[in-house]
Amino acid sequence: xxxxxxxxxxxxxxxxxxxxxxxxxxxxxxxxxxxxxxxxxxxxxxxxxxxxxxxxxxxxxxxxxxxxxxxxxxxxxxxxxxxxxxxxxxxxxxxxxxxxxxxxxxxxxxxxxxxxxxxxxxxxxxxxxxxxxxxxxxxxxxxxxxxxxxxxxxxxxxxxxxxxxxxxxxxxxxxxxxxxxxxxxxxxxxxxxxxxxxxxxxxxxxxxxxxxxxxxxxxxxxxxxxxxxxxxxxxxxxxxxxxxxxxxxxxxxxxxxxxxxxxxxxxxxxxxxxxxxxxxxxxxxxxxxxxxxxxxxxxxxxxxxxxxxxxxxxxxxxxxxxxxxxxxxxxxxxxxxxxxxxxxxxxxxxxxxxxxxxxxxxxxxxxxxxxxxxxxxxxxxxxxxxxxxxxxxxxxxxxxxxxxxxxxxxxxxxxx
Amino acid sequence: xxxxxxxxxxxxxxxxxxxxxxxxxxxxxxxxxxxxxxxxxxxxxxxxxxxxxxxxxxxxxxxxxxxxxxxxxxxxxxxxxxxxxxxxxxxxxxxxxxxxxxxxxxxxxxxxxxxxxxxxxxxxxxxxxxxxxxxxxxxxxxxxxxxxxxxxxxxxxxxxxxxxxxxxxxxxxxxxxxxxxxxxxxxxxxxxxxxxxxxxxxxxxxxxxxxxxxxxxxxxxxxxxxxxxxxxxxxxxxxxxxxxxxxxxxxxxxxxxxxxxxxxxxxxxxxxxxxxxxxxxxxxxxxxxxxxxxxxxxx
Numbered sequence: 036x037x038x039x040x041x042x043x044x045x046x047x048x049x050x051x052x053x054x055x056x057x058x059x060x061x062x063x064x065x066x067x068x069x070x071x072x073x074x075x076x077x078x079x080x081x082x083x084x085x086x087x088x089x090x091x092x093x094x095x096x097x098x099x100x101x102x103x104x105x106x107x108x109x110x111x112x113x114x115x116x117x118x119x120x121x122x123x124x125x126x127x128x129x130x131x132x133x134x135x136x137x138x139x140x141x142x143x144x145x146x147x148x149x150x151x152x153x154x155x156x157x158x159x160x161x162x163x164x165x166x167x168x169x170x171x172x173x174x175x176x177x178x179x180x181x182x183x184x185x186x187x188x189x190x191x192x193x194x195x196x197x198x199x200x201x202x203x204x205x206x207x208x209x210x211x212x213x214x215x216x217x218x219x220x221x222x223x224x225x226x227x228x229x230x231x232x233x234x235x236x237x238x239x240x241x242x243x244x245x246x247x248x249x250x251x252x253x254x255x256x257x258x259x260x261x262x263x264x265x266x267x268x269x270x271x272x273x274x275x276x277x278x279x280x281x282x283x284x285x286x287x288x289x290x291x292x293x294x295x296x297x298x299x300x301x302x303x304x305x306x307x308x309x310x311x312x313x314x315x316x317x318x319x320x321x322x323x324x325x326x327x328x329x330x331x332x333x334x335x336x337x338x339x340x341x342x343x344x345x346x347x348x349x350x351x352x353x354x355x356x357x358x359x360x361x362x363x364x365x366x367x368x369x370x371x372x373x374x375x376x377x378x379x380x381x382x383x384x385x386x387x388x389x390x391x392x393x394x395x396x397x398x399x400x401x402x403x404x405x406x407x408x409x410x411x412x413x414x415x416x417x418x419x420x421x422x423x424x425x426x427x428x429x430x431x432x433x434x435x436x437x438x439x440x441x442x443x444x445x446x447x448x449x450x451x
Numbered sequence: 452x453x454x455x456x457x458x459x460x461x462x463x464x465x466x467x468x469x470x471x472x473x474x475x476x477x478x479x480x481x482x483x484x485x486x487x488x489x490x491x492x493x494x495x496x497x498x499x500x501x502x503x504x505x506x507x508x509x510x511x512x513x514x515x516x517x518x519x520x521x522x523x524x525x526x527x528x529x530x531x532x533x534x535x536x537x538x539x540x541x542x543x544x545x546x547x548x549x550x551x552x553x554x555x556x557x558x559x560x561x562x563x564x565x566x567x568x569x570x571x572x573x574x575x576x577x578x579x580x581x582x583x584x585x586x587x588x589x590x591x592x593x594x595x596x597x598x599x600x601x602x603x604x605x606x607x608x609x610x611x612x613x614x615x616x617x618x619x620x621x622x623x624x625x626x627x628x629x630x631x632x633x634x635x636x637x638x639x640x641x642x643x644x645x646x647x648x649x650x651x652x653x654x655x656x657x658x659x660x661x662x663x664x665x666x667x668x669x670x671x672x673x674x675x676x677x678x679x680x681x682x683x684x685x686x687x688x689x690x691x692x693x694x695x696x697x698x699x700x701x702x703x704x705x706x707x708x709x710x711x712x713x714x715x716x717x718x719x720x721x722x723x724x725x726x727x728x729x730x731x732x733x734x735x736x737x738x739x740x741x742x743x744x745x746x747x748x749x750x
Contacts (some may be wrong), residue, residue: 102711108497126714130493222692223713270582270606274694338497414708414715418518425696429608 058345059090061114063104065332068095074365082352089345104337108132113339115346116353119165121156122224124333125409128164134336135162139347148355150401153371157333159408165333166354169368170403171296172329173218173229174319175396178299178388181315183291186210192292192315196233196322199294200258203267206291213269213284215292217259218277219428220421223414225407226277227424230255232406235324243410243449245442253435256427263428273425286310294319296329297367297392304389316391327402331371367393371400411450419444487722493714502719509723518697519705519724525612526681526702526728530735532616532623533676537669540624544631545657558632562625572618573689580604580614580690608698611691615699618686623679627672634668635661670743674736681732702728 067075079091094114096103101123107113119127127133137145145154145163153167177192184192187209193199203214218226228238231247234255240246262268269290271280282299284290286306293299297316304311321327334350336343352358356374363370364380367389375381381397383390410416420441427437452460487509489502513519547557564572579585580603587601604614638661646656662669684703687693693700706728710721 101713105493105496105714105716123714126493127497130714131497132493132714270603274603274606274691412715414713418708422697425694429695431696 057088057090058342059092060116060342060345060349062091062093062116062349063100063114063118064093064095065100065118065120066095066097067118071362071365074362078353078358078361082349085352086345086348089348091349104132108337108339111339113337113341115336115340115342116350117335117337118168118332119335120332121330121405122409122413124157124165124335125159126413127335128159128162129409129411132337132339133164134338134340134343135164136166136336136347136350137163139336139343140166140351144351148351148373149371150373150403152401152404153331156331156404165335166350167371168332168334168354169359169362170329170331170371170400171298171369172327172396172399172403173296174233174294174321174327175296175329175369175399176392177292177294177317177319178285178303178314178392179292179317180212180285180288180290180310181313183210183212183288187291192317193320195320196230199320200262202292203262204265207267210291212288213267213290215294216269216272216277216281216284216290219259219263219268219272220424221276221278223417225417225420227256227259228407228420229328229405230259230322232404233322233324233326233328235322235326238407239410245445245449248435248438248442250435253433253438256424256434256438260427260430260434264430273428282306296369296396297389300389300392301367311388314388316388316395318395326406327399327404328406329369329403330405331369331400331403363393363397367397369396369400369403371403375400410445412448415448416445419448483722484726485722486718487726489719491718493716496716496718497714505719509719510727513720513724513727518700519702521697522700522702522705523727523731525698525700526683527731528612529616529619529680529683529701530677532619532680533673536620536623536627536676537673539620540627540672541631541665541669543624544628544635545661547628548632548635558629561628564622565625565629567622569622569685569689572622573686576614576618576690577605582606605691606695608695611695611699615683615687615690618690619680619683622686623676627676630672631665631668634665638664666743670739673739673743677735677739678732681728681735702731 062079064075075093075095079093083089083091100119104114104117104127124133142163145166149167153170154163157163157165157167179192183206184190187202187206189202189205193202199215206212206214218229220227228247231238231252234251236249236252236255237246259268263270263272269280269284278295278299281290281293281295282302285293285299286303288310300311300314300316303314334354336346336350340346354372356370356372359368359370359372360375360378360380362368363375369375370378376398378398381394383394385391385394423432423437423441423444426432427434432440486502488504488506490505490508491502495501495503543561547554547561577584581587582601582603584603586604587596587598590596591598591601602610604610642660642664643656646660651659682703683701684707687699687701687704688707691699693704702724706721706725709717709724
């Protein structure tokens, strides 16, 4: 009897200690469910198997991600791992919402895992605030409709950004379709700054002050203004997100080209399979600086997380080379890991547009760079910048005046 | 039952509602008003620092911000929807109050926009207002415009405001119509019959019987509609995001942007702006009361 009691007590104690060792990590992704449920769930299962003491609770957030994040901090129930993009990570870090990941994973491990530029994208004030996750290149590939090209009398895709601008007139005049949809003022960011970067024009000076009001900057903006006012750019481009509008119009044969990642093709495949089949995929034209722009998602650890160590393990697991490559097999994203450069999966050749596009950009994660970093008080600064771009496009201000006004506002309202 | 027991029982029955109101209405209202006088932004919030009293600084900042002044101006201009909405919904309520065959279908049809989600409505109205949309097609068919002169209504600084207002009208119409219908059905039939016996025609009966008896409902609907117009947000957000050139940017969009858009939020500024909007709403409500609630009469 005594022996039985002893065994029972020991068993209970063991069970209790096992239970107390169990840590639950809350993981929030952004717009990944239900399309990628399979991949996320499989990766979580693999993580839990490799880390028996950690259990993962996964939630996918959509529109209200940032508001939910802030509310959860207020309620004392902050998630442990959160999927944010570069811009939001910078803003969250500037305001003190995040733990520096270089304090949770050794900087040497981070450097050995990710491209230097990928880490730099998530670095603010000398600290890195996210494990870089999947990315995309804005000028990764050029997709075009060969029928519209033929109708316009064009024999080859544009090779430079300035050639792209000249194609806008040719294609519209001869086919009635727009050549492409430039990202003039995408909501919640200042996308036109990316064009300055691509042309080798500075966005800010070394002290972070606005430096986008030179005659060269104005000249570039003026070229877009001329096209817009001439009806060569869809007028909805001042109101709607360029990528969404482009994929919508391309599928209707009303836009000839899309500059962007292979992800655009996924939508075209769904909405217009016959156009998808004949879409030609090639390298995108670059600006004078021969630089790419692009974005990436990261996994951040909120300062309010109750399990930062376990959270760091999960974030590192999801963003490691093997798991990023596996994700790139499910959806044409660009991995941000050094190991992706030499991966065989991006060396395959295929006539399928998505496979071709993925092969073109998959190993180019080192080039992902938005071209500008979110300044302090960026929501206000971006709004003012976009308002000025819009004023120029709608003929309310000259390009030079619009940029000068934006720079003045920027420098007066910049918070460090 | 002694008086004190009666009082106690009354308050006991009131208590659940009062507690809910205190927690979910009065406390947030007072706390929001307090925040308007403090600095409480993303950085303070994230670092667990309490709001810091700054007096009227936020009000000065908000009132000196050209964007807020534009937004408040747009919100006040948006009130033009109120008389149009009230007149139209009252008129249609009078028409559909009659027991004509198939009238239930009309009533339901007018109410559908009220229960349609704003995102779905936005997609539909995009089709209407697009350059190649239904509205331009209709104007073209009536020879009022040509395909070359057509434009996207939501991209026009002159027209986007009115286009969004039309959506607000469309969304609110059924709601007010139902309220007016309820009001109309509460009018005793004898009064109408007496007016008929007195020889009053339909128009005289409407002005002399219906409108006076409907005054409480008109006051309620006008008040609700005024406040809703000042608080318009969803349709602007999804249709134009405040553009072009901030021509549709409303005061509530300003409050929303300062309070909820991203990690750069500033509850102090948002609360100050919200208080200013609330003050305008209060003034306009008082004006409504003066217009529709004559002294000595029960509204």
